[in-house]
Amino acid sequence: MRMRHIRLLAATGTAVAALALTACGGNGTGTEDEGAALSTTPTTSAEKAASEKAASKTPQAGTGGRTANGTPVARTHTPDARPSASPAPRGAQGGTGTSGGSGTSVVLCNGANTTVTAQPLARPINHMLITVKNTGGRTCELPYYPVLRFDQMQWVPQADRDTQPQAVVSLAPGESGYAGVLLSAADGSGTGGATARKLTVGFQGLSPNSSGGPSATPSLPAKGVYYDSSLKVTYWQQEMDDALNW
Known part of the structure; x- marks a missing residue:
């Protein structure tokens, strides 16, 4: 047992x-x-890591990078792109040509491309004629009216608005434009009279009271020119008669 x-x-x-x-x-x-x-776990992790690594190398749209096999990816924009230039506004400085929206250019008449003379007149009495001749190679324009200064005068004679032309005076090479000047009152009603021996003629730009370029200093008679507070000018005129008959 x-x-x-x-x-x-x-x-x-x-x-x-x-x-x-x-x-x-x-x-x-x-x-x-x-x-x-446990052998399946490391294999799964390795495959996942490899997949994530490959995904991290794949560029996003618009980055301009490359894929894992080196194929370029098209950009969604060009990094060096610049906005198109806006058309230059119409304007002028110092008599240089400037382009407008139509592609044409404007040259201003001034002391650099013209000759200017100042001639006192017997009739109309107490008047003077200013003549501007285009000596340049291009057509130039005379906007508004001349800006006159006798000697060291501190004021600017105003223009008679009744003389404003319908169009800006335009001078082809060799042509002349004109302006009339009332020097003093015929009845002696003017004040502050003085005799000037120097005259400066200024030119305006395409906007009122802007500079149109170099001024001119035409000669005056040896005895000078008498003027008073009645001093005024016409707008620039295409025809001499329009400047004289004022």
Whole structure:
């Protein structure tokens, strides 16, 4: 009886050991199956990392970069693009030609491209004629009226608005424009009379009271020219008669 009991315990122990080996993978170490079970995790992580790395190299639209295989990606804009230039406004400075919206150019008449003379007149009495001749190679314009200054005069004679022409005076090379000057009142009603020996003729630009370029200093008679507070001028005229009959 005792020997039978010992054999039963031995058989039971052997069966338990076999079951334990089967649960551990049959190699008795307990590591082979455990390693096999974990082997899929590193592979998945590596593939994910590689996928993310490749994705990070793929450029976004408009960056102008390259794909992973070196193929350029078209830009959505040009980095060196500049806005188109706006057309230059019409205007003039110092007698230089300037382009307008129509593509034409305007040259102002002034002391640099004309000769200017000042001639006192017997009739109308107390009047003077200013003549401007275009000596340049291009047609020039005479906007508004001359700006006169006798000697060191501190005021500017005004223009008679009744003499304003319908169009700006335009002089082809060799042509002349004119302006009349009332020097003093015929009835002696003017004040502050003085005799001037120097005259400066200024030119206006395309906007009122702007500079049209260099002025001119035409000669006056040796005895000078008398003027008073009645001093005024006409607008520039295309015809001499329009400047004289004023």
